[in-house]
Amino acid sequence: MSNVQKKGINAPPQVYRALDKLIEVGKIHKVESQNSFVACNISDCETPHATAFSICDNCEVVSEINDQKLLKYLLDFKDNNGIKFEGYNLEFFGTCKTCKKKQTLEINH
Numbered sequence: 001m002s003n004v005q006k007k008g009i010n011a012p013p014q015v016y017r018a019l020d021k022l023i024e025v026g027k028i029h030k031v032e033s034q035n036s037f038v039a040c041n042i043s044d045c046e047t048p049h050a051t052a053f054s055i056c057d058n059c060e061v062v063s064e065i066n067d068q069k070l071l072k073y074l075l076d077f078k079d080n081n082g083i084k085f086e087g088y089n090l091e092f093f094g095t096c097k098t099c100k101k102k103q104t105l106e107i108n109h
Ligand SMILES: [Zn+2]
Pocket: 026, 029, 040, 041, 042, 045, 064
C-alpha cells in the first residue's frame, strides 16, 4: 500500500486515476473554480456529477450544500427545451459565517 502511494506521487497519471475513482464513487468532489478537491461530507451522497458548493469569497472555504429543497429542484429541473440534466457543478459565492463574524467584530471596533 505504501509502495503504491509512493509510486502515485511520482506518477501523476496514477494519482489522477485514483482521484477519478474517488470522484466516481462520490467520496470526493471536484471544485472546478478552484481546481481542487473536497471530501464529501454527506454520507448518502450518490451524486458524483451533481454537486453544489458554497464557497467563501474571503477565506475560500468550501462546503458542500446538502439542501433537500435545492437538490429536489435541480433533479426536476428542465431547461426551456425540456432537456433534463444528469449532472451539474454549482458554486455559490458568499461570505462564510466565520468571516462574517470577523467583519462584524471589525466594524464594531
Ligand atoms: Zn457529496
